[in-house]
Amino acid sequence: MPSSITPRELQEALRAESPLALIDVREQGEYNATHIPGSSSLPRRLLEFRFARLVPCPDVQVVLCDDDGQRGTLAARTLERFGYSHVSVLDGGINRWASEGLRTEWGMNVPSKAFGERVEAEYHVPSIEAVELHRRMENGDDVLVLDTRTPEEYADFCVPGGRSLPGGELAYRIDELLRKERDPLVVVNCAGRTRSIIGARILQRMGVRNVVSLKNGTAGWTLAGLDLERGADRLDYPEPSPQTRSDAEAFAVRLIQEDGVRRLSIDALQSLLVESSECMYLVDVRSRSEYVREHIPGFAWFPGGQAVQRSDDVVAIRSALVVFCCDRLVRGAVTASWFRQMGYPRVAVVDGGVRAWADRGLAVASGEGENEPFGLAEAEACAKRISPDDLHARMSAGASRPTVLFVDTSRQFAHGHVPGSIWLSRSWLELHVGRLVPDLTNPVIITDIDGGGAALAASSLAEIGYTDVSVLAGGIRAWRSDGLPLELGLSGVMQPPDDVVLSGPERSAAESIEYLRWETALGPHQLG
Numbered sequence: 001m002p003s004s005i006t007p008r009e010l011q012e013a014l015r016a017e018s019p020l021a022l023i024d025v026r027e028q029g030e031y032n033a034t035h036i037p038g039s040s041s042l043p044r045r046l047l048e049f050r051f052a053r054l055v056p057c058p059d060v061q062v063v064l065c066d067d068d069g070q071r072g073t074l075a076a077r078t079l080e081r082f083g084y085s086h087v088s089v090l091d092g093g094i095n096r097w098a099s100e101g102l103r104t105e106w107g108m109n110v111p112s113k114a115f116g117e118r119v120e121a122e123y124h125v126p127s128i129e130a131v132e133l134h135r136r137m138e139n140g141d142d143v144l145v146l147d148t149r150t151p152e153e154y155a156d157f158c159v160p161g162g163r164s165l166p167g168g169e170l171a172y173r174i175d176e177l178l179r180k181e182r183d184p185l186v187v188v189n190c191a192g193r194t195r196s197i198i199g200a201r202i203l204q205r206m207g208v209r210n211v212v213s214l215k216n217g218t219a220g221w222t223l224a225g226l227d228l229e230r231g232a233d234r235l236d237y238p239e240p241s242p243q244t245r246s247d248a249e250a251f252a253v254r255l256i257q258e259d260g261v262r263r264l265s266i267d268a269l270q271s272l273l274v275e276s277s278e279c280m281y282l283v284d285v286r287s288r289s290e291y292v293r294e295h296i297p298g299f300a301w302f303p304g305g306q307a308v309q310r311s312d313d314v315v316a317i318r319s320a321l322v323v324f325c326c327d328r329l330v331r332g333a334v335t336a337s338w339f340r341q342m343g344y345p346r347v348a349v350v351d352g353g354v355r356a357w358a359d360r361g362l363a364v365a366s367g368e369g370e371n372e373p374f375g376l377a378e379a380e381a382c383a384k385r386i387s388p389d390d391l392h393a394r395m396s397a398g399a400s401r402p403t404v405l406f407v408d409t410s411r412q413f414a415h416g417h418v419p420g421s422i423w424l425s426r427s428w429l430e431l432h433v434g435r436l437v438p439d440l441t442n443p444v445i446i447t448d449i450d451g452g453g454a455a456l457a458a459s460s461l462a463e464i465g466y467t468d469v470s471v472l473a474g475g476i477r478a479w480r481s482d483g484l485p486l487e488l489g490l491s492g493v494m495q496p497p498d499d500v501v502l503s504g505p506e507r508s509a510a511e512s513i514e515y516l517r518w519e520t521a522l523g524p525h526q527l528g
Helices: 007-016 028-033 044-054 070-081 093-099 110-123 130-138 151-156 167-178 194-206 217-223 242-259 266-275 288-293 304-309 330-341 353-359 376-382 388-395 410-414 426-436 452-463 475-481 509-527
Strands: 003-005 020-024 061-065 087-090 143-147 185-189 211-214 262-264 280-284 321-325 347-350 384-386 403-406 444-447 469-472
Touching: 003 007, 007 020, 007 061, 007 093, 020 044, 044 070, 044 426, 044 452, 061 070, 061 093, 070 087, 070 426, 087 093, 110 194, 110 304, 110 330, 110 509, 130 143, 130 217, 143 167, 167 185, 167 194, 167 242, 167 304, 167 330, 185 194, 194 211, 194 304, 211 217, 217 509, 242 330, 262 266, 266 321, 266 353, 304 330, 321 330, 330 347, 347 353, 376 452, 384 388, 388 475, 403 426, 426 452, 444 452, 444 475, 452 469, 469 475
Parallel strands: 003 087, 020 061, 061 087, 143 185, 185 211, 262 347, 280 321, 321 347, 384 469, 403 444, 444 469
Antiparallel strands: none
């Protein structure tokens, strides 16, 4: 049985700033509504896939919290099974924490968003209103709109005419981009505020002329009644010339010195990797394609501009050493600088990056570099599978139909599921499955997007005594590719789901206004 920790004991541990990972295992929609400051969000259904990366030290103190302790206890058992030796569950969950008058907050990635608001206020980062930007674009003024979000977000929707340049790439590539322009107004945008502000600030710090952030990003653009562009493909990044690279590296050296970033030699990195037992985060901040082509073994991929936007998704143990890496120096140094400014005490950059590592004749890795999910291979080996065609036939058989459960998010369920299936997130599967399938001998078929989470869910049901559990082979992707009928929407879901967080165009105008008010208010709060 996992140990427990009281709210007051947890409060003292957080104040002491001892090595600690506080992980909220509720769904993100629940976390967004209210959570304990300093906690990282990782829904229970994703533990096997992401926990090793978020908490890379099996012997660190881990505290799990949820609403009332039930999911935390289930999650703790999973982590103990996979070698985490100091796991506790918050007694009574966040419900008890709040009932004892302890502070909570709401929103996702609050530390990063508060940082963005603080930077805007402290450094007077200029901004431009959507209506004014639109007027200038209509007048034919020289305007360069740089979208600092991920390429996937950009392709979904963007400010018309904007080009993709993720935030971690700005300092590395901006001079090359400006060589082709006529002293334009440089407008940095994201979906809301943080990445716009941080991107504009890094260019401001480089001395780039005429830089502004788009106030409230694409949300502000749509609130102004302006249309977004869909499916944009301006995704090519300018390759820095030798002079551009030299200038950017000089800027990176200045950041390292001014912001207190440790410059880690290849020898020092080797020593850490081979001899040190300390807790470390190793993060490669380049583009996905660069990372897949080659990277230093042990480094995980998280692009720099997104790392600053989602710092608590990257690092759960603030006292740990955080090491950033890129091809040489610039992108790693910029990301490291941001983390130092956010208050992370031990931040380093690999001097010379992947190129220096490879030039020493050291082996590089290729591919995605993801950790093998805890227990997935064993679960898949034991899972009984059913093909999409066979499941379709069984669902058409009338009274003998099995109970079909979909165990991913409500958003994924609404985008398409096997007709007649029931949404039950794997995060609370064991807590509610008995209500839906009271007879342990009844046939149950587990579905999800791709089959991975379904295999783990089937293993959990087998552990609590269900005897006839199958997994849809290949998940809904296989079902869809076979051309079988899909049911759309939240069919059978009787209460509004609270597992997902709406973003971008998913929000209504009123929801966008409320969100932007909340985010803007983080600045004065932090400065006070």
